[in-house]
Amino acid sequence: MNPSGTLPAGDNLVLIGPMGAGKSSLGRQLAHLTARRWVDTDKMVVQRVGLPIADIFSRHGEDEFRRLESEALDSLRDHRRLVVATGGGIVTRPGNDEILRGLGCVIFLTATPDVLFERVSRNQSRPLLHTPDPARTLRDLLAVRQPLYEACAHFTVDTSDGTHEALARVALARAREFFAGHPAGKISA
Numbered sequence: 001m002n003p004s005g006t007l008p009a010g011d012n013l014v015l016i017g018p019m020g021a022g023k024s025s026l027g028r029q030l031a032h033l034t035a036r037r038w039v040d041t042d043k044m045v046v047q048r049v050g051l052p053i054a055d056i057f058s059r060h061g062e063d064e065f066r067r068l069e070s071e072a073l074d075s076l077r078d079h080r081r082l083v084v085a086t087g088g089g090i091v092t093r094p095g096n097d098e099i100l101r102g103l104g105c106v107i108f109l110t111a112t113p114d115v116l117f118e119r120v121s122r123n124q125s126r127p128l129l130h131t132p133d134p135a136r137t138l139r140d141l142l143a144v145r146q147p148l149y150e151a152c153a154h155f156t157v158d159t160s161d162g163t164h165e166a167l168a169r170v171a172l173a174r175a176r177e178f179f180a181g182h183p184a185g186k187i188s189a
């Protein structure tokens with residue numbers, strides 16, 4: 001965890017973490033609980049290009065996806081009262097960490113590798129897991145990215161157990177504590 005560094009200018013709640021950590025489902029719940037608008041950088045990129053993520057990767061390559069992902073993130077800079085769900089690789093591109101932390105309170109959602117894999121196995125939409133051993137790939141990605149998530153986030157919530165609503169309430173309580181110490185915003189809901 002890195003309490004120093006960029007202080008948020010915004011009052012948004014920003015969710016980072018690996019595939020299967022619950023960024024979208026908890027994000028929706030958090031948006032509901034705090035009367036914020038929910039946005040998802042993956043969806044922004046898909047809408048912009050007009051293709052599903054797997055097709056963006058296969059036709060344009062991962063680098064182009066990352067460029068579009070950063071562009072989508074950057075376009076949120078001046079927005080307030082959002083819950084922002086992000087793709088699992090957003091922390092890998094230099095510069096995104098500063099933008100993420102500038103947006104608001106950055107929450108690292110994570111779960112055990114087994115739980116993550118069980119969740120991502122429910123669909124085939126993630127091109128990085130189209131490998132002979134996706135469980136291994138997911139673990140390897142997590143090992144590389146874990147320190148990046150930790151360095152970027154203001155705090156971590158483990159989503160391995162609990163309902164979406166209970167976990168969202170845990171994240172919200174931590175976010176309130178966070179904002180109590182920062183002038184950027186407060187959560188009244």
Ligand code: S3P
Pocket residue numbers: 017018019020023042053086087088089090125126127128
């Ligand atoms: C990716 C995660 C995906 C999506 C893309 C790449 C990654 O988002 O951005 O498939 O690099 O971990 P989710 O984390 O929402 O699955």
